[in-house]
Amino acid sequence: MSTPNLDWNDIPLLLALARAGSMSSAARDLGVDVSTISRRVAAVEAAMGTRLFIRSNRGYEPTDAGTVFIAHAERALGQVQALQAETRAEGEGISGRVRLTAVNVLFDHWLLEHLPALLQRHPKLDVQLLTDNSNLSFTRREADFALRLAQPTQDAAILMRKVGEIGFTVFGAGPYAALPPEQWDTQPWLSYGEELDALPEMRWLAQRQGLRRVLRVSNVTTLAHACAMGMGLAVLPCIVGSRQGLRPLCAPVLTRELWLLSHRDAARIKRFRAVADWLGELFESEAAVLRGDVDRP
Template sequence: MRIPHKAENDKLPMANDFDWNDIPLILALARTGSMSATGRELGMDGSTISRRIAAAEKALNLRLFTRDTTRWHLTEPGQVFVEHGEAVFGNVQSMLLASAREADTVAGPVRLSAIDFLFDHWLVRHLPAFTAQHPEVEVQLFADNQNVSFTRREADFALRLAQPTDDAAVLMRRLGDIGWAVYGAGPYAQVPRERWGEQPWIAHEEAKCHLPEMRWLARLAPEPRIALRVNSLSTMVQACRAGVGLALLPCIIEGRDGLVRLSQGAEVFRELWLLSHRDAGAIGRFKVVAAWIAALYEESRHRLCD
């Protein structure tokens, strides 16, 4: 098939100002042969139909219809147009129907990005119930706290511990708070609060000194004894469990496997945000996952916050 050059395209009858919304109108008039019947079918008055037919013929530089005293008749170019127009319109209807079915279908992949501890200590344990209810949804978990592009489908959802910068393409939903408490193990399992400032601590890397957890530690001890710095909460949990020092950890960690919670209540709170593309709510599987995460937070609120 030879592709015409631009100069040749300019001579083609399909002009740029043809309104594709006129295709159903032309098909209806060809089918009924009557202006009044077409008007009743499409809910339009005769003068509007006549004006749009004339505009379409002018844009195409073709005479599509002739008219006698009783009805409208297709010309030969009009017959060719209607032949192809019916195929195009049928394909568009099939496309819209298939798209609507796909939008309502609760099936397919859903990519969720979050910091590792939210998966390890919260979401993963609840996945069996979700997958049993929605076996055709393929949940994909990516442990990451970097910014993601929803437009490029780097993620469908992201759980973040701070409100991101406003983005018109991103739907931001604040789920609630997550609490942090002091934990210890081994020789640090029974340290009283008044001696916390003297103990060795497991802390985040220095680049994260702006985090609320690090600011809390600076208030507790302006020059704390840092026994270990890490860039992963999961590593911090393991180091605390091994007896390296005290650590400020999410309350969801709970006291288990040798970890002892020393705080009576949460020492620090951070906001938990669910992010998605603004259009995700129109797709069945995304609606289901968003509702599941929100309901799961409400169900787990006490354990997450205190």
């Protein structure tokens, strides 16, 4: 009996099942019926001659063979998508969609004000900003560039380089706008919640024993607003405090590395190369501002 051939159109379905963990979720993500997912998984397993998924209490999970299949399928699909994107880009010039992901503090308090210059230089670009700090897949083109406030784990498929540093310092407003460091320990402090204790700025606070924390929040924007209302002192990125009307009470107390990530193939595509060049120029010209060494204009 001859072995059925693998239908390459089934690969996205199996990748969706591997990501979602359930046929209903995968079907919903792809806009197809559950029966279609089930039928195509069975067809691929027949073509491969082995089980690729097993059903457990946690949903559908890849077998050992399935894990190997998914890894190769992701690379193959990514290469096909890169081929299509690269071919179109070379034919169209610098145009098309570019997805950039970062934490919102970089978008809201720094990058957005510079984006008009990029779009003026390349008006046919379609820039998509994704506020996300999770590990999106470059292979599946979930993101084209990512900005991260820490050195990522090494990945052979990802090109990563340090592009700058973000400075943090102590800010105050109202009655706290001119306090010298020797008076800080007796003042009310604002910070993130305990779920963010691992952040460098939270570790800096933890080193100061006995601080009285009166408010904990979950994001930097709320923290900056509370500080600007005169509720207490806060450690904030220098680029945030300077735009909130807050007064820095000292030089930066710590810095965090800023890393730019992209797929290694991105440099071969015109629009990605153009954005990477623009980002490089921007980080170089804004280095002192990002570190907090100079005031923002």
